Amino acid sequence: MIIIxxxxxxxxxxxxxxxxxxxxxxxxxxxxxxxxxxxGLAESGVRVRRGDYTDPGSLAAAFEGATQVLIVSxxxxxxxxxxxxxxxxxxxxxxxxxxxxxxxxxxAGPDSLFEPMPDHAATERxxxxxxxxxxxxxxxxxxxxxxxxxxxxxxxxxLRAPADGPVSWTAHADLAEAAAIILAGEGRFDGATPxxxxxxxxxxxxxxxxxxxxxxxxxxxxxxxDDEWAAGLIGHGVPEGRANMLLGMFRAARNGExxxxxxxxxxxxxxxxxxxxxxxxxAV
Numbered sequence: 620m621i622i623i624x625x626x627x628x629x630x631x632x633x634x635x636x637x638x639x640x641x642x643x644x645x646x647x648x649x650x651x652x653x654x655x656x657x658x659g660l661a662e663s664g665v666r667v668r669r670g671d672y673t674d675p676g677s678l679a680a681a682f683e684g685a686t687q688v689l690i691v692s693x694x695x696x697x698x699x700x701x702x703x704x705x706x707x708x709x710x711x712x713x714x715x716x717x718x719x720x721x722x723x724x725x726x727a728g729p730d731s732l733f734e735p736m737p738d739h740a741a742t743e744r745x746x747x748x749x750x751x752x753x754x755x756x757x758x759x760x761x762x763x764x765x766x767x768x769x770x771x772x773x774x775x776x777x778l779r780a781p782a783d784g785p786v787s788w789t790a791h792a793d794l795a796e797a798a799a800i801i802l803a804g805e806g807r808f809d810g811a812t813p814x815x816x817x818x819x820x821x822x823x824x825x826x827x828x829x830x831x832x833x834x835x836x837x838x839x840x841x842x843x844x845d846d847e848w849a850a851g852l853i854g855h856g857v858p859e860g861r862a863n864m865l866l867g868m869f870r871a872a873r874n875g876e877x878x879x880x881x882x883x884x885x886x887x888x889x890x891x892x893x894x895x896x897x898x899x900x901x902a903v
Contacts (some may be wrong), residue, residue, distance in 0.1 A: 620647070620666065620686055621638065621685070621687045621802050622650055622681065622716075623647070623649050623650070623683060623689045623691075624688070624689060624707065625651070625691030626649035626651050626657060626691050627651050627656040627657055628793055629650075629763070629791055631689075634689065634798045634799055634802075635647065635797030636795075637798070638799040638803060639663070640799070641803035641805070644663050644664030646683070647665045647666070648665065649666070649667050649668070650669075651667065651670065652669065653669075654669050654740075654888050656815040664694045668683075670682070672706055672707050674676075675706055675709075675710055678710035678711075679713065681770045683714060685716040686716060686717050688707075688711035688720070689720040690715045690721045691720075691722050692721065692735075695888075696864065697734070700738040700742075701745070702858070704742040705745050707735060707751050709749070710750045710886040712749050715827060716751060718752045718753065719752075719754075720753065720754045720756060720802065721742060721743070721755050722755055723755040723757050723758065724739050725757045725758060725877070726876040727743060727817065728876070729741070730739050730849055732867050732870040732871040733868050733870070735864075736871070736876070743811060747810070753810065754809065755758070755811040756794070756798060756812055756815060757811050757813065757815055757816060758815050758816075759787040759788065759789030759794070759814060759816030760877050761788075761789065761794075762788035762789055762790050762791075763790075763898065764788075765895065765902075766899070768780055768823065769826075769830070770900065772838050773836065775838060776837055777838070777839050778823055778826065779843050780842070780843060780869065781848045781866065781896040782847035782873050783823050784822055784871045785825075785877070785878040787820045787877055788895045788898075789816050790892065790897075790898060792893060793893050796887075797884055797888060800887050800888075800889070805887075805902065814884075815881070815883055816880045816884055817880065817893070817895070818880055818882070818892060819879050819894075821895055822872070824840040827839060827840040829895065830903065833899055833903045845866055845870070848869075849865075
């Protein structure tokens with residue numbers, strides 16, 4: 620049985636939908652914190668069980684009979700993230716899973732300037748030491764992030780943000796389909812995959828250009844001082860720690876951490892990856 624964690628989340632839910640197009644429902648199980656939110660999956664024949672990364676006993680039941688377990692990264696950072704991931708990895712091994720898959724990031728690394736990246740790297744090290752074959756999905760940066768960076772750009776004509784750099788913005792839907800293809804055995808990777816990204820890396824100046832084309836209104840890219848930008852977030856109620864984490868994304872981008880692209884995603888999909896333009900069309 621193939622077990623998907625986080626199956627009611629944005630990425631996990633799409634992975635399950637894609638997987639059900641490739642394997643029978645009785646071969647798929649989901650581990651979710653709130654089984655009530657997965658009632659539709661249960662009705663379709665998917666095994667639904669409660670599983671929480673902070674509760675090892677729940678994972679033992681959720682992963683029972685697993686041949687593969689896909690661990691979607693936790694919505695946490697630092698020691699909390701690694702503890703949750705390690706608990707899930709260990710539970711999958713103890714359940715007898717023959718392979719563990721993990722949604723990592725193409726920029727995973729211990730020295731990254733963006734806080735989640737060292738967490739991914741530490742999780743990959745735990746996977747490598749677990750003794751169970753694993754696949755770390757080196758996903759490109761989620762393109763759904765971009766609309767949240769626009770602020771009032773379409774109203775003011777200014778896309779205001781700290782200095783940045785090229786980013787391999789990649790659609791959730793494409794990454795979900797690729798994960799399902801790998802889970803279904805149509806693609807096999809041992810260890811970390813090559814970067815699973817769209818073919819282009821775009822910075823916010825490029826994004827401003829796309830907004831100009833799509834909206835018909837000129838949008839200028841305006842670089843804002845790091846501290847000024849973070850202070851603005853804090854002034855709008857964002858906790859200081861989160862504001863600093865988000866600032867780290869820009870610092871890592873201008874350090875070139877997210878600029879890597881590759882052909883593996885499109886090869887798996889057998890088609891072109893979704894361009895950022897298509898995602899921005901929904902925001903215009």
